[in-house]
Amino acid sequence: MRLTDTHTHLDFPDFDADRSELLTRCRAQGVDKLVVLGVYQGNWQRLWELVRSDAGLYAAFGLHPAYLEQHRPEHLGELRDWLQRLAGHPQLCAVGEFGLDYFLEQLDRERQQALFEAQLELAAEFELPALLHVRRAHAPTIASLKRFRLKRGGIIHAFAGSVEEAREYLKLGFKLGLGGAPTWPQAKRLQQTLARLPLEAVVLETDAPDMAPAMHPHQRNSPEYLPEICTELARLMDVEPAQLAAASSRNAAELFGWAR
8 A cells, every 4th residue: 555644744853753764664654655734934944854855755834823823924924935935846735734723712713814814825826735724613714715716725634524514625626634533433423424425535644743543542643653544544434445545645646736
């Protein structure tokens, strides 16, 4: 099985002690492409240096809503500068991670919305996919995406919405990112949704070092767990693991414009 992890934070310090060895283990298990997402201005340079050190890594740059208090108005200008400077580079694949988070009640929703729309504008300007964080905010996210109609769509990271919301995203050109969350026994509603999703709708992800699957509880999540996640999600979707792996990798390649 060849697998693509469409959502990692491999640049985080959690991996400093064994990042190279981890990537070797990933490749041995068939995880040959990994997307590393920026979340605030201060980690973009570190992220890019990491991605440039390995041809199987790809970068996305964004301003994550969870870091709302760290973001400054000038960071949007710097984000545009990064995207302009790297436009056309084969290892730049998207704008992200950004979006709306209504789960964290302390985050001002108006400021989130303004930041969200500004980055949607950048995704539209540079014709890049958008890698979106959406927590308890599907309705405003879908409404915004209907206004912007991004040419290249994107991914709804850690999708946990309804079948109806899934259909809305698919109509807007988005894929649904699936990782460790549905592997937990208590995720009954999400598991029922997965069973109704077509293979062309999904891409696989880990969100490492966060969102560890049930098979590896209470520890650092890792891209090397993606084959196990794929196997469990395939069971929930009633398909063979190889089918899900092939479909996810194909969907990711089409979304990001990679040769297969």
